[in-house]
Amino acid sequence: MTAPAAPARLGAELVTVGYGGEPVVRDLTLDVPDGLVTTIVGPNGCGKSTLLRTLARLLKPTSGRVRLDGDAIASVSTREVSRRLALLPQSPIAPDGLLVRDLVGRGRHPHQRWFSQWSPRDEEVVERALRMTDTWELRDRALDELSGGQRQRAWVAMTLAQDTDLVLLDEPTTFLDLAHQVEVLDLVTRLNRERGRTVAMVLHDLNLAARYSDVVVVMKAGAIVTQGTPTEVFTTELLRQVFGLDADVLDDPRTGLPVVVPVAGQAAASGGTVEGSASTAAASCGT
Amino acid sequence: MAVLHAAPLRLGALSWLVPLRAALVSLAGLGLLFLLVAVDLSVGDFPIPVSDVVSTLLGGGDEGQRFIVMELRLPQTVVAVAVGAALGLAGALTQTLARNPLASPDILGVTDGAAFGAVAVIVLSGASGYGGGLVTGRLQELGLPLAAFSGAMLTALLLYLLSWRRGLDMQRLVLVGIGLGAALTAGTSYLLVNSRIQDAASAQVWLSGSLNGRGWEHGRPVLLTLAVLLPLSLLLVRSLNAMLLGDDAARGLGVRLQLAQLGVLVAAVGLTSVSVAAVGPLEFVAFVVPQVALRLTGGSRPPVLASMVAGGVLVVGADLLTRAVLPFPLPAGIVTAAIGAPYLIWLLVRANRRRTA
Numbered sequence: 001m002t003a004p005a006a007p008a009r010l011g012a013e014l015v016t017v018g019y020g021g022e023p024v025v026r027d028l029t030l031d032v033p034d035g036l037v038t039t040i041v042g043p044n045g046c047g048k049s050t051l052l053r054t055l056a057r058l059l060k061p062t063s064g065r066v067r068l069d070g071d072a073i074a075s076v077s078t079r080e081v082s083r084r085l086a087l088l089p090q091s092p093i094a095p096d097g098l099l100v101r102d103l104v105g106r107g108r109h110p111h112q113r114w115f116s117q118w119s120p121r122d123e124e125v126v127e128r129a130l131r132m133t134d135t136w137e138l139r140d141r142a143l144d145e146l147s148g149g150q151r152q153r154a155w156v157a158m159t160l161a162q163d164t165d166l167v168l169l170d171e172p173t174t175f176l177d178l179a180h181q182v183e184v185l186d187l188v189t190r191l192n193r194e195r196g197r198t199v200a201m202v203l204h205d206l207n208l209a210a211r212y213s214d215v216v217v218v219m220k221a222g223a224i225v226t227q228g229t230p231t232e233v234f235t236t237e238l239l240r241q242v243f244g245l246d247a248d249v250l251d252d253p254r255t256g257l258p259v260v261v262p263v264a265g266q267a268a269a270s271g272g273t274v275e276g277s278a279s280t281a282a283a284s285c286g287t
Numbered sequence: 288m289a290v291l292h293a294a295p296l297r298l299g300a301l302s303w304l305v306p307l308r309a310a311l312v313s314l315a316g317l318g319l320l321f322l323l324v325a326v327d328l329s330v331g332d333f334p335i336p337v338s339d340v341v342s343t344l345l346g347g348g349d350e351g352q353r354f355i356v357m358e359l360r361l362p363q364t365v366v367a368v369a370v371g372a373a374l375g376l377a378g379a380l381t382q383t384l385a386r387n388p389l390a391s392p393d394i395l396g397v398t399d400g401a402a403f404g405a406v407a408v409i410v411l412s413g414a415s416g417y418g419g420g421l422v423t424g425r426l427q428e429l430g431l432p433l434a435a436f437s438g439a440m441l442t443a444l445l446l447y448l449l450s451w452r453r454g455l456d457m458q459r460l461v462l463v464g465i466g467l468g469a470a471l472t473a474g475t476s477y478l479l480v481n482s483r484i485q486d487a488a489s490a491q492v493w494l495s496g497s498l499n500g501r502g503w504e505h506g507r508p509v510l511l512t513l514a515v516l517l518p519l520s521l522l523l524v525r526s527l528n529a530m531l532l533g534d535d536a537a538r539g540l541g542v543r544l545q546l547a548q549l550g551v552l553v554a555a556v557g558l559t560s561v562s563v564a565a566v567g568p569l570e571f572v573a574f575v576v577p578q579v580a581l582r583l584t585g586g587s588r589p590p591v592l593a594s595m596v597a598g599g600v601l602v603v604g605a606d607l608l609t610r611a612v613l614p615f616p617l618p619a620g621i622v623t624a625a626i627g628a629p630y631l632i633w634l635l636v637r638a639n640r641r642r643t644a
Contacts, residue, residue, distance in 0.1 A: 082541030
C-alpha cells in the first residue's frame with residue numbers, strides 16, 4: 001500500500017500534547033490517508049486515544065499542529081470541524097430513555113440552526129444512517145434497552161448522520177463480545193467501502209486490527225514505532241518490542257492476513273524476560 | 288406501548304421537530320394553569336364567581352370586580368406564575384446541564400446565597416438591632432431584593448470557580464454546591480441567632496418564601512428577566528441536547544462547550560436570583576418541578592416549556608392552598624417544601640433501588 005500523492009486531508013505535524021503534566025504524545029507526525037481505514041494500536045496508556053482526540057480537536061497540542069484540509073485545525077471553527085469530521089468518543093453517555101431515532105438525529109447538529117432543526121434533508125440522512133447500520137427497526141426503542149452491539153451500531157449511525165468524510169472512532173468495540181465486535185467492524189468496513197469514508201480508529205485487539213485495517217499505526221510511549229499494511233507491521237519482533245508479548249504471527253489461510261497467536265506458557269518458561277519486557281512497557285507507557 | 292413521537296413542523300425553509308407528548312402535556316398544563324389562576328383570583332374576602340373573573344380578565348365585569356381582580360389580586364397571582372415559571376426553567380436548565388436531578392439552583396446553594404444576603408440586610412437594618420438602623424427606609428425596600436440578588440450571583444460565581452478543573456466538572460459542581468449551601472445556611476443561622484428577636488421574626492417570614500402582598504414592583508423584574516432569558520434558554524436547548532451525550536461527543540457535534548455551559552448557568556442563576564429576590568426562597572420548586580415534568584412528558588431530559596408551565600401550576604396552587612384551603616395562613620414556601628422534601632426522598636430511594644436491582 002503506497003501513500004497517496006496528494007497530502008492527506010487530516011494529519012498531525014510534530015504534535016506534542018498532554019494533560020498538564022508530562023506530554024503523553026511527543027513530536028508526533030502522522031497522515032491519515034484519505035479513503036482508507038487506519039487503525040492505531042499500542043499498549044495501554046501509550047497515547048492512542050490522546051492522539052485521536054487531538055486529531056478531532058478535542059485536545060490542543062502544546063506544540064505542533066493538526067492539519068485539516070491544509071489549515072491548522074485550531075483556526076477552523078468548532079462547527080466547521082464538526083461538518084467535516086465526526087468522532088465517536090470512547091465511552092459516550094446517553095440519558096435514560098433516549099430513543100435511537102433521537103440519538104441519531106443529534107448527529108445532524110452541525111448542519112442545523114435554531115430555525116432549521118428538522119429539514120427534509122435531515123430526515124433523509126438520518127433514515128439512511130439508520131438503515132445502513134440496521135438500526136431502522138430499533139429506531140423507536142430506548143438506547144438503554146438495547147444490547148451492547150445494537151447500542152454501538154446506533155452510535156455509529158449518529159456519526160454517520162453527521163455526514164462527514166472523515167470518521168474517527170475511539171475504541172468502538174470496547175465492552176462488546178467478539179460477535180458484536182465483528183458486527184461493528186464489518187459496519188466500519190462498509191462505511192469505508194460503500195460510502196468512501198476515511199476512517200481512523202483506535203483498537204485494542206491486534207487480530208481485529210489486522211483483519212479490518214488498510215493501514216496499521218503502532219504506537220509506544222507517545223511515539224509511532226512503525227506504520228504500514230498489517231502484513232508489513234505485525235511481526236514477532238515488533239510484538240515483543242512494543243507489547244512485551246511472545247507471539248507467533250501466522251497467515252490466515254482465508255485472507256492471507258496476519259494472525260497474532262500468543263505463545264502460551266512463556267511466562268512460566270522464561271519468566272525473567274517476559275516480566276522484564278512487560279515492566280519496560282509499563283514504565284514507558286505509564287501515564 | 289404505542290409511542291407518541293415527534294412531528295416535523297415546517298414552514299418554507301424553517302423546520303422544527305415538535306415532541307408531541309411534551310406539547311400535549313404543556314397545553315394541558317396551560318389549561319390547568321389558567322383554571323387555577325381564575326380560581327386564585329376569585330377567592331378572598333370578597334369572593335367573585337370564577338365566570339365573572341374570566342369575563343373581567345377578558346375586559347368585562349363591573350367596576351368593583353375590575354378593581355378587586357385587576358388591581359388587588361392579579362399582581363400577586365402574576366408574580367406566582369412568573370416565579371413558578373422562572374424557577375421551573377432554571378431547574379430544567381441546570382439539571383440537564385449537570386445530567387443530575389440534584390443539580391437545581393436551590394440544592395446548589397444559589398438560593399441559600401440569596402437568603403444569606405437578604406437576612407443580612409434585614410438584621411443589619413433592624414431599627415432596634417445592633418445594626419442600629421444601618422440600612423433604613425427606601426434603601427431597605429430596594430436593598431432586600433438587591434441583597435438577595437447579589438447573594439445569589441456571588442454564590443454562583445464562587446460555585447463556577449470552585450467547580451472548574453480543566454473545564455466544568457459536573458460532579459464537582461453538585462458537591463461544591465451542596466457544600467456552599469450548607470455553609471451559607473450556617474451563616475444565615477448565625478445572623479439570626481445574633482439578631483434581635485423582632486428582626487429574626489421578620490427575617491424568618493421572608494425566609495419561608497411568601498407571596499403575600501406581592502405587587503407589580505415584585506413581578507416586573509421577574510417578567511423582564513424571563514423575557515430576556517427564555518429566548519436565550521430556547522437557543523441553548525439544542526446545545527444541551529448534544530451535551531447530554533458527554534463533553535467529547537458534544538464538542539464533536541460542534542458545540543462550543545464552555546460558552547454553552549456558561550450561557551446555561553447565567554440563564555439559570557439569573558432566573559433564580561430575581562425569583563428569590565421577589566418572593567424569598569420558595570423551597571424545592573426548581574428541584575421538583577422539572578423532574579415531575581420529565582416524568583409527565585417521558586423524554587430523556589427535563590422539558591423546558593413543560594417545566595415552566597408545571598412551575599406556574601405548583602406555585603399558583605400553593606398560593607391558592609395557603610389563601611383558600613388551609614384554615615390558617617401559611618407562607619407558600621412551606622407548602623412547596625412540604626411537597627418537595629418527600630419527593631426528594633422518594634427520588635433517592637428509587638435511584639438506590641434501581642442501582643441495587
